[in-house]
Amino acid sequence: MVQITNEPYVHGYERHSDVIMDAIITPLASTPRAPGPAFAECTHFLKVVSDSVPSLQDCWLAHREAKLFHLRMQVHGRNALKIARYLQSVAGPNSAIEKVTYLGFASHSHYQLPVEQPFPNAKRLISSLSPEDLAEGVTWGGMISFRLKGGLDATEAFFASSQCFPLTSSLSGFETDPDQHDSHGESFLLASGLTHSHDIKTTARG
Structure with a gap:
């Protein structure tokens, strides 16, 4: 059960x-x-x-949402991978972003898990990707974790200036929502939602 x-x-x-x-x-x-x-x-x-x-x-x-589930998950995953790639590209010693974690990254220690054990629909989606896309990662869910330099104060300041998504205590709706708890330390989660990835990148640039 x-x-x-x-x-x-x-x-x-x-x-x-x-x-x-x-x-x-x-x-x-x-x-x-x-x-x-x-x-x-x-x-x-x-x-x-x-x-x-x-x-x-x-x-x-519930029935209506279940019918659209596979379509929403495709957009959810594609957005997450695009955003994670962008955040990874700007992370570094001279960036406010210290570290980006996404299970779909080819560099992730558990990368083979989503590649070898996906559900049938996910497997079909992954098989449709080009070798170039697979080299950078696969769409594996919409949850991204990244760490900002400066701790909690920097995190709160980042989202206080955001025009795309507010800091919330619960991830909800089709929107892109960040989630930060004390147990996460200086890291927080970002659910990419169905927001256009361009809008999210614009917000991340500040």
Whole structure:
């Protein structure tokens, strides 16, 4: 059995956007560890009797977002790779950007993971890339991590002057959102969203 939170990506692209909903996925056939269909039937019964039933509007929104999921993920990943490449190109001793981390980079220590173990749709997308594109990286999700010199003060100043995206405590919607927590230290996450990569690069330039 797998329990997932659907808000990230599937429903409204990120957390707390269109729909707040979870999903429980059960095996089609019985196994020694799971009764399969019988377990699914029991789970469905508990959902109904406990009144944990989504509204018709929520179901319609969830169904609509699921249909567009593969298209949104392609744009999400392409934007992230473009932005990560740009940030990497300007990072260095004389730059405010100290370090950029993106799993799709060919230089990343776990680069072979997205290349060798993608889902079928992701594999088709990767196979369509040219050798030149693969040499620089692959589109593997939209989460980018980068570190600014100057610590938290520099991070807050960077986003205070941003005209493209505000500093938020939760990634949400189709927008490009940064997320910074004390546990991240001087680093923060950037979800590329569906914002045009040119707009994000313009903001990053200041």
